[in-house]
Amino acid sequence: MLMVRKSIPKAWQFSLGIASILLLVGGYTVFSHGRAVRQKEVAAQQLDNVRNLLSEVLATPADELDPASLAKRQSKIHDYEAQITRFEQESQTAIDRTVPTWSSLYHDGLLRVLSPQGLKKDEYWLAEDAWATFIRLISGLGVGVALSLIIGILMGAYASIESFFLPPLSFLAKIPPTAMMAIFFILVGTSYQMYVTMIAFGVLPTLAQSIYQSAKKDVPENLIFKAYTLGASSLELIWNVIYKQILPRLIDAVRLQIGPAMVMLVAAEWMVSSAGFGYRLRLFYQRTDMTVIFVYVLILGVAGLVADYLLTLLRRKLCPWFGD
Amino acid sequence: MxxxxxxxxxxxxxxxxxxxxxxxxxxxxxxxxxxxxxxxxxxxxxxxxxxxxxxxxxxxxxxxxxxxxxxxxxxxxxxVGIVYQNYSLFDFLTARDNVAFGLMLDQTTLPERLFGYFQWRKLRSQHRQQALDLLEKVQLSKAANLYPHEMSGGMRQRVAIAQALIMEPKxxxxxxxxxxxxxxxxxxxxxxxxxxxxxxxxxxxxxxxxxxxxxxxxxxxxxxxxxxxxxxxxxxxxxxxxxxxxxxxxxxxxxxxxxxxxxxxxxxxxxxxxxxxxxxxxxxxxxxxxxxxxxxxxxxxxx
CATH class of the missing domain: 3.40.50.300 (P-loop containing nucleotide triphosphate hydrolases)
Incomplete structure (x- = not known):
């Protein structure tokens, strides 16, 4: 058996990482391409069938028929011709969009969300959706983080506040926020404020608890006594000692809460919104059109990675003492 | 008395x-x-x-x-100043700022530092100079810009003593x-x-x-x-x-x-x-x- 925790060369680490991505991309290519080829074959088959049917119909002479049969014949011809046009097109390019090929993802997905759409050609889906979602996320997280920071630090600093807030926080933290959605929809409506309230309340219990834990554990008692001997007031103690000490943990906690916040946000947008990622995903889900959905999913994934990286950078910049 | x-x-x-x-x-x-x-x-x-x-x-x-x-x-x-065996320093400050920390807390208040920013900046450079002088006295001026986790135990205790002494505790x-x-x-x-x-x-x-x-x-x-x-x-x-x-x-x-x-x-x-x-x-x-x-x-x- 391979030894546990045996280190491997850097080149290997790198290549394995690349390999996994290639595998993912390659697997999808093979799968989607295979489906497309099969669809074209099926379409070609059907094209043949319909062509045969059409030639059969055309083979029967028209002048011997009564008017009713003649009309029927005409409509059949019309019908077959329409089908032939469709199958001709399908045998050239697959139009099934449940597992779109890369080129379909690009043409029907990416280009569509980037270029103007709608009757008046004035809807830019990606820009509109990203902006709507981003503003909701940022305001919700902002309010949530600010409230958690105040509650968490005060809980870590004062035993009375700790005793007061701990029971409700522990309880609220155990409720899945998506289960609370109905309550938010009814109490706050489905406006912008609802998203902010929902995200803020969704991240608050967990975030406040982790800030409180950090304010308690990462600031040893001795350090607090020491700060008092250095002439600190209690306000200075909270701002210049406790806050400074927990800042890196705070940034990490926020980083970890972006995921849950996005879950709530996309779910709520899916249900009640008329803009935003969740809204657009629902729209295209109803049409079983995955082109835009895959593009959006990819964008969400990349945005998550970028946010993660930016917050890590921020932590390194603000807290050089913390290390990695 | x-x-x-x-x-x-x-x-x-x-x-x-x-x-x-x-x-x-x-x-x-x-x-x-x-x-x-x-x-x-x-x-x-x-x-x-x-x-x-x-x-x-x-x-x-x-x-x-x-x-x-x-x-x-x-x-x-x-x-009354104190130096503990462990946890003596503030992790988020360099040696020099650890020593200057007490001067800041003792001589200014948070609102003063926020609202009188330029005055505070002037005072701060004085504090940092004072801290550097004291670090020199405990033979640590070279470590002035190191964070506690970058210092050895002995260095940390010397900084901790300087940090307490700068207050001139009774x-x-x-x-x-x-x-x-x-x-x-x-x-x-x-x-x-x-x-x-x-x-x-x-x-x-x-x-x-x-x-x-x-x-x-x-x-x-x-x-x-x-x-x-x-x-x-x-x-x-x-x-x-x-x-x-x-x-x-x-x-x-x-x-x-x-x-x-x-x-x-x-x-x-x-x-x-x-x-x-x-x-x-x-x-x-x-x-x-x-x-x-x-x-x-x-x-x-x-x-």
Whole structure:
């Protein structure tokens, strides 16, 4: 058996990482391409069938028929011709969009969300959706983080506040926020404020608890006594000692809460919104059109990675003492 | 406080402390005057830390009173400095900012720093210069921009001492400050204390109030006798009848200079005496025999 925790060369680490991505991309290519080829074959088959049917119909002479049969014949011809046009097109390019090929993802997905759409050609889906979602996320997280920071630090600093807030926080933290959605929809409506309230309340219990834990554990008692001997007031103690000490943990906690916040946000947008990622995903889900959905999913994934990286950078910049 | 001595910086009056029915400290009376370096020794669990925390003000005694610089101590404040064995520094500040931290907290308030930003910036560069000067004094100017996690244990303790000293506390408490250090670093830091004591002597000779008054808790008898000019034994082994530790030993200690040889032979006798009086469960002589510091002192300085 391979030894546990045996280190491997850097080149290997790198290549394995690349390999996994290639595998993912390659697997999808093979799968989607295979489906497309099969669809074209099926379409070609059907094209043949319909062509045969059409030639059969055309083979029967028209002048011997009564008017009713003649009309029927005409409509059949019309019908077959329409089908032939469709199958001709399908045998050239697959139009099934449940597992779109890369080129379909690009043409029907990416280009569509980037270029103007709608009757008046004035809807830019990606820009509109990203902006709507981003503003909701940022305001919700902002309010949530600010409230958690105040509650968490005060809980870590004062035993009375700790005793007061701990029971409700522990309880609220155990409720899945998506289960609370109905309550938010009814109490706050489905406006912008609802998203902010929902995200803020969704991240608050967990975030406040982790800030409180950090304010308690990462600031040893001795350090607090020491700060008092250095002439600190209690306000200075909270701002210049406790806050400074927990800042890196705070940034990490926020980083970890972006995921849950996005879950709530996309779910709520899916249900009640008329803009935003969740809204657009629902729209295209109803049409079983995955082109835009895959593009959006990819964008969400990349945005998550970028946010993660930016917050890590921020932590390194603000807290050089913390290390990695 | 009518009968306190001139220059008295710390006065414990009948200090007792107990946890439930367990009496830890019993009737501790102690006067420390400016310029003394006092070592406190005692068996483990005798309440040294309890006494230290009472003096610091974080855990006030259940009976008696502690007066530092003329004011009763009720909570930690800038008159009493502290250096702990661990966790002595603020992780998020460099050595230099750790030392300057006290000046900032002591001389400015948060609103002042926020609303008088430019004034504060000017003051801050003064503070940082002062901190650098002090770091130079403890031979750490090279480490000024290092964070605590980048420093060795000995460096951290030196910064911690500088951090406390910059406040010019009336009394500085050292709680087993060198306990976690290796022998060589320990000796270096002991020499640092001796140099501070030397400054005290110079100030006294010049007719000024000596600047450094230090109470050091240690479990090393050699260290206690070497760095201090007065040794106090705190112990629960005594013939008072009451349980709880009290002061069972209080005598002068030999004074060394930083340049002197570390000749521990010359206090072997006193070390034996300490062991018998403080660390032996079956105390045979009454402790008042060993609590003679002020008598000797008053005799020596009698007009």
């Amino acid at each position: 009518s009968n306190t001595r001139p220059n008295c910086v710390l006065h414990c009056q009948g200090v007792s402390h107990w946890f439930g029915s367990n009496r830890v400290l019993n009737n501790i009376n102690l006067e420390i005057t400016a310029g003394q370096i006092v070592a406190v020794v005692g068996p483990s669990g005798c309440g040294k830390s309890t006494l230290l925390r009472a003096i610091l003000g974080t855990h006030p005694p259940k009976a008696g009173q502690i007066i530092a610089n003329g004011h009763p101590v009720t909570r930690p404040n800038r008159d 009394i500085l408490l050292l709680d087993e400050p060198f306990g976690a250090l290796d022998e060589a670093t320990r000796e270096e830091l002991q020499l640092m204390l001796l140099r501070l004591y030397d400054e005290n002597l110079q100030a006294k000779a010049a007719g000024q109030t000596p600047p450094y008054t230090i109470l050091i808790v240690t479990h090393e008898l050699n260290e206690a006798l070497y760095v201090s000019d007065r040794v106090i034994g705190l112990s629960q082994y005594h013939q008072d009848g009451a349980n709880g530790a009290t002061i069972v030993y209080d005598k002068q200690a030999p004074v060394f200079k930083a340049g002197d040889a570390r000749d521990f032979e010359q206090f072997e006798t006193q070390k034996d005496e300490l062991r018998k009086a403080v660390f032996t469960p079956s105390a045979t002589r009454h402790h008042s025999e060993f609590v003679t510091f002020w008598n000797e002192h008053d005799k020596a300085f009698a007009p």
